[in-house]
Amino acid sequence: MKKVIAAAIQYEPAMYANQVNLEDLYSLTEKAALNGANIIVLPEMATTGYGWSNRWELAPYVETIPGATTDLFARITRQYGCYIVIGMAEVDPATGIFYNSAALLGPYGLIGSYRKTHLFISDPRWAAVGNLGLPVWDTNFGRIGIAICMDMEFPEVARVLALKGAEIIAFPCNWLGETCPSALWMTRAMENEVYIVAANRWGRERGVEFSGGSCVIDPQGNVLSYQGSGNGVIGAEFDLTKKSDKSINPLPLGKIQTLPGEYLQRRRPELYRQLMCFGHLWRPEMFFGLDRYNPLPPGRESLIGVVQFEADSSSRDHNLFRIKQWVAQAKHEHPELQLLVFPELANTGLDLNRMDELAEPVPGITTTFISHLAIEYALYLAWGMAERGEDGQIYLTAVLVGPDGRMYTYRKVHLLAEDQIWARPGSTLPLPIDTPIGRIGLLLGTDLLFPEAVRCLATQGVDLVLAPSALTGSGPVGLDPNQNLEVCSVKKNDPYHWCIWRIRAWENSVFLAVANPASRGEVRRGLNLSGIFGPVPYERCEPCREVLEKAAEGLLVASISTSRANREGYKVRAKDNLRRRNTSLYRELVIIDHVRP
Numbered sequence: 160m161k162k163v164i165a166a167a168i169q170y171e172p173a174m175y176a177n178q179v180n181l182e183d184l185y186s187l188t189e190k191a192a193l194n195g196a197n198i199i200v201l202p203e204m205a206t207t208g209y210g211w212s213n214r215w216e217l218a219p220y221v222e223t224i225p226g227a228t229t230d231l232f233a234r235i236t237r238q239y240g241c242y243i244v245i246g247m248a249e250v251d252p253a254t255g256i257f258y259n260s261a262a263l264l265g266p267y268g269l270i271g272s273y274r275k276t277h278l279f280i281s282d283p284r285w286a287a288v289g290n291l292g293l294p295v296w297d298t299n300f301g302r303i304g305i306a307i308c309m310d311m312e313f314p315e316v317a318r319v320l321a322l323k324g325a326e327i328i329a330f331p332c333n334w335l336g337e338t339c340p341s342a343l344w345m346t347r348a349m350e351n352e353v354y355i356v357a358a359n360r361w362g363r364e365r366g367v368e369f370s371g372g373s374c375v376i377d378p379q380g381n382v383l384s385y386q387g388s389g390n391g392v393i394g395a396e397f398d399l400t401k402k403s404d405k406s407i408n409p410l411p412l413g414k415i416q417t418l419p420g421e422y423l424q425r426r427r428p429e430l431y432r433q434l435m436c437f438g439h440l441w442r443p444e445m446f447f448g449l450d451r452y453n454p455l456p457p458g459r460e461s462l463i464g465v466v467q468f469e470a471d472s473s474s475r476d477h478n479l480f481r482i483k484q485w486v487a488q489a490k491h492e493h494p495e496l497q498l499l500v501f502p503e504l505a506n507t508g509l510d511l512n513r514m515d516e517l518a519e520p521v522p523g524i525t526t527t528f529i530s531h532l533a534i535e536y537a538l539y540l541a542w543g544m545a546e547r548g549e550d551g552q553i554y555l556t557a558v559l560v561g562p563d564g565r566m567y568t569y570r571k572v573h574l575l576a577e578d579q580i581w582a583r584p585g586s587t588l589p590l591p592i593d594t595p596i597g598r599i600g601l602l603l604g605t606d607l608l609f610p611e612a613v614r615c616l617a618t619q620g621v622d623l624v625l626a627p628s629a630l631t632g633s634g635p636v637g638l639d640p641n642q643n644l645e646v647c648s649v650k651k652n653d654p655y656h657w658c659i660w661r662i663r664a665w666e667n668s669v670f671l672a673v674a675n676p677a678s679r680g681e682v683r684r685g686l687n688l689s690g691i692f693g694p695v696p697y698e699r700c701e702p703c704r705e706v707l708e709k710a711a712e713g714l715l716v717a718s719i720s721t722s723r724a725n726r727e728g729y730k731v732r733a734k735d736n737l738r739r740r741n742t743s744l745y746r747e748l749v750i751i752d753h754v755r756p
Contacts, residue, residue, distance in 0.1 A: 166196035166394040169373035171362030174208040192239035200358040203246035203331040221250040246331035275307040301326040308332035314610035321351035339372025349380030380635030433615040458722035465674040472508030503543030503629035514581040518545040543627035571603040597622035604628030617667035634685030664692035668734040694730040
C-alpha cells in the first residue's frame with residue numbers, strides 16, 4: 160500500500176507515574192487509530208519520563224520487550240490493523256542490563272525493537288549502548304526504521320537506515336534546546352529522501368524544558384503537520400510513490416540546482432572509508448608522539464570573509480577585474496583579513512553553451528592572476544572554476560592559493576544532474592590543508608548536500624571548510640506553501656530556522672564558509688545562502704551571526720577561533736560530536752554498489 164496516514168503522539172510524561180502515563184498515552188494512541196492512522200509514533204521514554212539519575216532510581220519502572228506495555232498497545236494494533244512505535248525503558252531479562260528502547264508493534268503483535276545507540280546526558284547514567292544494530296522492517300505501509308532522539312544528531316544513523324531501504328523513520332525523542340520542528344530533522348529527511356515521523360515530548364522535567372514540535376516531514380524536508388506544545392495527535396497523509404518522483408522543470412541557464420531523488424543515487428561510497436575511522440577517540444599527542452608527524456596548526460584567532468557576487472558569463476577578464484576589486488576593497492576595509500572565499504565559477508559564470516570554451520587548465524590564466532593577488536594582498540583566496548584536465552575532460556575544481564603562492568586544488572566528486580551536463584566528477588575527496596589559519600578543507604557547493612563529504616574532512620581534524628558554491632532554491636518549507644518554516648515557529652520568528660549550512664557546521668564541529676553567487680529576485684533563506692557558520696550546538700536556532708541573506712552583491716567578514724580558550728575554538732578542536740559516533744554501525748556507508756531495496 161502506498162497511501163499512508165502517519166501520526167505522532169506528543170505528550171508530557173510524569174516521573175513516578177507510569178500508570179497515569181500509560182492511560183493517557185493509550186487514549187491518545189487509540190484516538191489516532193480511530194482517525195485512520197496507519198503508523199503511530201510515541202515519544203522516547205514515553206511511559207516513564209527521561210531524566211533518571213541512576214539505575215536504582217529507574218529500576219522499578221523498566222520493562223521487558225515483549226512485556227506488559229507492548230501487550231497493552233498491541234490491543235490497538237490488532238483492533239485497527241495499524242503499527243505503533245513506542246519509546247520505553249527496557250530491561251534485558253537475560254542480563255539485567257537497561258536500554259533506552261523503542262518497540263515496533265503491528266497487527267499481529269510485536270515485530271521488533273531497537274535500542275538507542277548514541278546516548279545523551281541522562282542515558283549513560285543507567286543505560287547501555289544499544290546492541291541491536293540499525294534494523295529496518297517491512298510493513299503493510301512501507302519499510303520502517305527507528306532512530307531515538309540523539310541518534311538523529313549523527314548523520315550516519317539516518318543514512319544507514321535509508322541505505323537499508325527505510326522509507327519512513329519513526330523518531331521517538333525528548334528533544335530540547337531549540338525551536339521544533341528542528342531544522343536538523345528536516346535536513347535528515349531531505350538528504351536521505353525519507354519521511355520522518357517525529358514524536359517529541361514537551362513540558363518541563365527536573366528543570367529542563369523540552370521543545371515539543373512533534374511533526375511529520377516529507378522527503379524534501381517539508382513539514383507536513385506539527386504541534387508546538389501540549390498533549391496531542393499530529394497526523395499527515397502522504398503517498399510513498401511521490402518520494403521517488405524525479406520530474407523537474409527546466410532551469411534557466413546559469414543556475415546549478417539540486418533535483419529530487421539525487422542524494423542517495425549520487426553518493427560516492429568508494430571515497431568514504433575515512434568515515435569508519437575514529438580519530439578523535441584518543442588524544443594522540445599523549446601517546447607515541449603521533450601528532451609530531453601531522454600536527455594541527457596552533458590555535459588562534461583569524462579574520463576570514465566571503466564574497467557574494469554574480470559572475471559575467473560573457474567576459475572572464477571582467478570577472479577577474481571584479482575579483483581584484485573585491486580583494487582590494489576587503490583588504491582596505493579589514494587590514495587584518497587573512498582569507499577570502501569567492502563563489503563557484505567566479506571567473507566565468509555558467510553558460511552551458513560555452514563551458515567547453517570557458518574551461519581552462521590549472522595552472523592557467525585565472526590561477527596565475529589570482530595567485531598574484533594572493534601574494535600582493537597577503538591573503539588566502541579560494542574560488543571554484545571549470546578546469547580543463549590533462550585528460551581533456553572538464554572538472555568543477557576548487558582552488559585555494561596562499562600568500563606564498565602555493566596552490567591547492569580539489570575536483571568536485573558529488574555532481575548532480577545539472578553539473579553532469581558538462582563536467583566529470585573527480586576521483587578523490589580532498590586532503591586537509593594546514594595553514595596558519597588552521598586546518599582547512601576544500602569542498603564545492605553540492606558536496607555539502609552529502610553529509611559524508613564534510614564528515615570525512617572533520618574526522619581528519621579540519622577546523623575550517625571552504626565551500627565556493629553556485630546553488631539555488633529556498634529549501635524545505637513549513638505549513639504555508641508560500642513561506643519558510645519560521646512563520647510556524649511557536650517561540651519566535653527565526654528567518655533562518657532551516658539552514659543546512661548551520662547544521663553542517665555544527666554536526667561536524669567546524670567553521671564553514673559558503674560563498675554563493677548574487678542574483679536578482681531570489682529568496683535567500685535556503686541553499687543559496689552565503690555565510691560563515693560556527694560549531695556551537697543549539698546556537699543554530701538563533702539568527703545566524705554572519706549571513707548574506709539578500710540577493711545583492713556583498714562582502715561579509717567574521718572572526719573565527721581555533722583556540723581552546725575560546726568556546727567556539729574548543730568545540731572545533733575537541734569535536735565532541737565525532738567522539739560520540741558509533742562507527743561499528745556504519746558499514747553500509749562504504750559498501751560499493753550498494754543497491755537500496
